Amino acid sequence: xxxxFKIGASALALTVAATAAVADGHAWWQKAAEPYQGVTIRGxxxxxxxxxxxxxxxxxxxxxxxxxxVDVETTSWDQMFDxxxxxxxxxTGIYDMVYIEQDIIYSYLARDFLTNLTAFLADNPDLxxxxxxxxxxxxxxxxxxxxxxxxxxxxxxxxxxxxxxxxDLFGDADIQAAxxxxxxxxxxxxxxxxxxxxxxxxxxxxxKENDLELWGTTAQAHTGHVASWYEYYESVAPTFGxxxxxxDADNNYAASVANGGAMNGPEAVEAMxxxxxxxxxxxxxxxxxxxxxxxxxxxxxxxxxxxxxxxxAGWIAADDSKxxxxxxVGVALPPLADGxxxxxxxxEGYIGYYDGGAFGMPHxxxxxxxxxxxxxxxxxxxxxxxxxVAAPRVTHTAxxxxxxxxxxxxxxxxxxxxxxxxxxxxxxxxAYPFHAQVREATAPIFYQILTGDLGVxxxxxxxxxxxxxxxxxxxxxx
Amino acid sequence: xxxxxxxxxxxxxxxxxxxxxxxxxxxxxVYVSFHQWNPFAVNPEMVFNGxxxxxQIVFDQAFLNSxxxxxxxxxxxxxxxxxLGYFLAQAFMRDFPGKAxxxxxxxxxxxxxxxxxxxVWKLMTTPxxxxxxxxxxxxxxxxxxxxxxxxxxxxxxxxxxxxxxxxLVTLTLIAALVSLPPDPFEQAQIDGAGKRQIFWHxxxxxxxxxxxATVFIRLMDALRTVDEVWMLTGGGPGSATRFVGVHIFxxxxxKTNYGYGSTISVIVLYLTIVxxxxxxxxxxAPRNKKD
Numbered sequence: 001x002x003x004x005f006k007i008g009a010s011a012l013a014l015t016v017a018a019t020a021a022v023a024d025g026h027a028w029w030q031k032a033a034e035p036y037q038g039v040t041i042r043g044x045x046x047x048x049x050x051x052x053x054x055x056x057x058x059x060x061x062x063x064x065x066x067x068x069x070v071d072v073e074t075t076s077w078d079q080m081f082d083x084x085x086x087x088x089x090x091x092t093g094i095y096d097m098v099y100i101e102q103d104i105i106y107s108y109l110a111r112d113f114l115t116n117l118t119a120f121l122a123d124n125p126d127l128x129x130x131x132x133x134x135x136x137x138x139x140x141x142x143x144x145x146x147x148x149x150x151x152x153x154x155x156x157x158x159x160x161x162x163x164x165x166x167x168d169l170f171g172d173a174d175i176q177a178a179x180x181x182x183x184x185x186x187x188x189x190x191x192x193x194x195x196x197x198x199x200x201x202x203x204x205x206x207x208k209e210n211d212l213e214l215w216g217t218t219a220q221a222h223t224g225h226v227a228s229w230y231e232y233y234e235s236v237a238p239t240f241g242x243x244x245x246x247x248d249a250d251n252n253y254a255a256s257v258a259n260g261g262a263m264n265g266p267e268a269v270e271a272m273x274x275x276x277x278x279x280x281x282x283x284x285x286x287x288x289x290x291x292x293x294x295x296x297x298x299x300x301x302x303x304x305x306x307x308x309x310x311x312x313a314g315w316i317a318a319d320d321s322k323x324x325x326x327x328x329v330g331v332a333l334p335p336l337a338d339g340x341x342x343x344x345x346x347x348e349g350y351i352g353y354y355d356g357g358a359f360g361m362p363h364x365x366x367x368x369x370x371x372x373x374x375x376x377x378x379x380x381x382x383x384x385x386x387x388x389v390a391a392p393r394v395t396h397t398a399x400x401x402x403x404x405x406x407x408x409x410x411x412x413x414x415x416x417x418x419x420x421x422x423x424x425x426x427x428x429x430x431a432y433p434f435h436a437q438v439r440e441a442t443a444p445i446f447y448q449i450l451t452g453d454l455g456v457x458x459x460x461x462x463x464x465x466x467x468x469x470x471x472x473x474x475x476x477x478x
Numbered sequence: 479x480x481x482x483x484x485x486x487x488x489x490x491x492x493x494x495x496x497x498x499x500x501x502x503x504x505x506x507x508v509y510v511s512f513h514q515w516n517p518f519a520v521n522p523e524m525v526f527n528g529x530x531x532x533x534q535i536v537f538d539q540a541f542l543n544s545x546x547x548x549x550x551x552x553x554x555x556x557x558x559x560x561x562l563g564y565f566l567a568q569a570f571m572r573d574f575p576g577k578a579x580x581x582x583x584x585x586x587x588x589x590x591x592x593x594x595x596x597x598v599w600k601l602m603t604t605p606x607x608x609x610x611x612x613x614x615x616x617x618x619x620x621x622x623x624x625x626x627x628x629x630x631x632x633x634x635x636x637x638x639x640x641x642x643x644x645x646l647v648t649l650t651l652i653a654a655l656v657s658l659p660p661d662p663f664e665q666a667q668i669d670g671a672g673k674r675q676i677f678w679h680x681x682x683x684x685x686x687x688x689x690x691a692t693v694f695i696r697l698m699d700a701l702r703t704v705d706e707v708w709m710l711t712g713g714g715p716g717s718a719t720r721f722v723g724v725h726i727f728x729x730x731x732x733k734t735n736y737g738y739g740s741t742i743s744v745i746v747l748y749l750t751i752v753x754x755x756x757x758x759x760x761x762x763a764p765r766n767k768k769d
Contacts, residue, residue: 082731089517107518213606223625224714226732284605287625287715293604302606437518440733444540444717451626451716475520 033066036370040069043097044083047074049391050157062377068370088113088362096365100153101357102143103429110433115361118150127369132376136396143428144358153358154375155395159310160419160426161235161353165189166304168328189332193274196335203304204281218306219282220294223450227290229443234353235307240271240337243349244430253477256464264460272456299323314392318411330413350427434474441470511740518734531741543717544725552700555639563647570652585645596709599638628718631711635719647692654688690761694754701750722746
């Protein structure tokens with residue numbers, strides 16, 4: 001028997017086995033969905049690439065397989081919350097699935113909006129898909145679990161806010177020489193804030209001197225949108241050692257230094273001052289930039305480095321229909337103050353934001369069984385690799401090793417490696433059920449710091465006072 | 479008698495809809511305004527707190543600031559729209575080449591949704607990318623950045639509102655001007671009255687009801703402006719364009735402060751009614767009395 005024949009026979013056997021397995025799989029979904037044929041389930045989510053993939057690809061596949069219709073409404077970030085919360089609050093049951101951003105899960109759990117998916121599937125074994133396993137998820141799924149380990153949302157996107165830099169500029173021999181001459185250092189991605197500032201200033205000057213539309217850093221510094229608040233509290237303050245917004249939950253939710261918090265402490269002041277100095281040498285659109293515009297700025301080749309949400313890092317690095325810097329992007333850990341990395345390694349801090357979201361099923365859903373099937377459908381290992389390539393996000397451990405994803409990781413400058421290997425150093429939002437309330441109470445003061453109407457120390461003092469006052473009003477601070 | 483009953487029968491569906499979708503929600507908002515209610519508080523239930531919310535409003539610097547900014551906006555925007563709308567209406571009363579095309583183009587902003595208007599203006603005014611800062615810089619050396627300059631942001635919103643709503647004023651005033659009888663004007667001209675005299679003593683008094691109605695509509699609209707501003711500046715820089723509509727939105731939706739947000743809504747409604755009443759009393763009531 002020739003070697004070629006053996007290979008051919010093995011391939012045939014594998015194909016037959018795989019086809020049989022797929023057929024078996026299909027048969028299970030069809031049988032499980034039989035009682036719900038013709039049912040329509042509705043979801044609301046943010047209009048982001050991963051959600052659009054659900055709407056355009058996964059929902060039609062599921063419909064074809066099961067006969068259950070899936071309507072996925074993709075809308076703006078604030079509308080998504082508004083619609084979901086109103087529906088769950090009133091118990092109207094318009095939505096069977098709601099997008100749960102990692103930072104709002106604690107509010108939803110506190111209000112008992114969501115169905116315990118672990119318990120629901122345990123109580124309905126006929127609905128449990130054979131290839132669905134909570135163990136398939138990365139540790140990011142832990143953010144959607146309660147203290148007893150019950151899952152309340154099926155993770156559908158997870159990103160890091162990473163330090164993105166232009167490999168082509170950092171690797172250019174002339175630029176390297178000019179940088180060395182000016183600073184006495186080699187041009188490599190920064191590991192400290194001083195290094196980052198030096199690189200940022202160098203490239204902003206370089207852009208001016210060479211009449212280029214190029215600046216040294218991005219800044220998500222909108223003066224009227226919460227995106228700036230998030231950049232500071234999620235991505236900048238932690239790199240200076242200010243965690244959980246500077247609020248100490250174990251100390252009666254203290255925010256001010258006087259009461260044991262850190263919101264207006266010296267590290268917070270240093271972080272804010274540094275960030276504002278970066279904002280001042282960032283592209284002129286920065287004071288009007290949210291996360292979207294920061295991505296656009298970087299994708300347009302207007303910044304040499306910056307902190308960018310992973311959901312944008314994907315298209316910036318790989319989509320040449322949108323980005324001018326395809327193949328020119330590298331990723332690294334953000335610059336850190338002394339001791340922050342050690343604290344993160346020891347599990348006592350974190351170095352940046354682990355962002356993402358899940359699909360949850362409200363108690364008010366009127367089609368829980370059909371919804372549970374769909375949530376398991378999008379949680380299958382099998383659908384993950386194509387999804388990870390179409391809309392860079394990884395929520396399953398096995399996805400990292402898929403050949404398609406490995407190849408795509410190269411295009412992304414090692415972004416997936418960073419999530420897998422260093423993801424544990426990053427953290428999601430603190431476990432606060434009052435997330436939006438404290439944010440909104442302090443944001444107007446924060447904007448005044450950005451506009452210069454308030455000094456950094458004065459502004460942070462006022463923010464700490466406002467945070468404590470709101471927490472008292474809400475009943476969390478005694 | 480029969481026609482009266484028939485009238486009520488025809489009116490009934492509208493009244494029922496108005497009751498359920500207008501009156502009932504309003505009563506509910508008034509009810510909520512006397513409560514402390516945040517569903518994400520430790521106690522998520524409504525707690526009656528009497529007039530505490532109303533007392534809080536008096537000392538709420540953020541609200542007072544937003545009210546001040548809104549009043550400024552209303553004055554600048556509505557006055558500009560009225561003046562510009564009147565001149566355009568007068569222009570459209572005359573014949574000139576391309577009048578039909580110009581009138582159509584001039585009316586187009588009215589059919590654009592406010593949120594789209596905000597988006598388009600955001601694109602046009604974003605520093606470095608937008609066409610307006612680009613040409614202001616290239617032609618006049620003016621740096622325009624609505625993310626840092628409170629004046630630029632405020633002025634942009636006023637101009638955007640004028641661009642969006644002047645056509646409405648123009649159309650209303652055209653309707654009023656067309657309906658004016660020619661006799662008083664001819665009489666005045668024979669008596670030797672100048673253009674200014676004719677305007678102040680004949681045209682303006684005769685179109686006053688239309689002007690007041692238009693101002694009412696624009697005033698109420700301007701006082702609850704949210705969408706365009708939300709899209710363009712988000713209320714910034716700082717709180718420079720945080721109009722009451724935006725303030726209420728932020729208080730009620732992201733902050734979920736339903737009780738206090740309802741109180742602000744009730745107060746703003748009350749202020750709107752008072753302003754409209756004052757306008758009516760000063761401009762139309764004396765005239766009605768005279769008639």
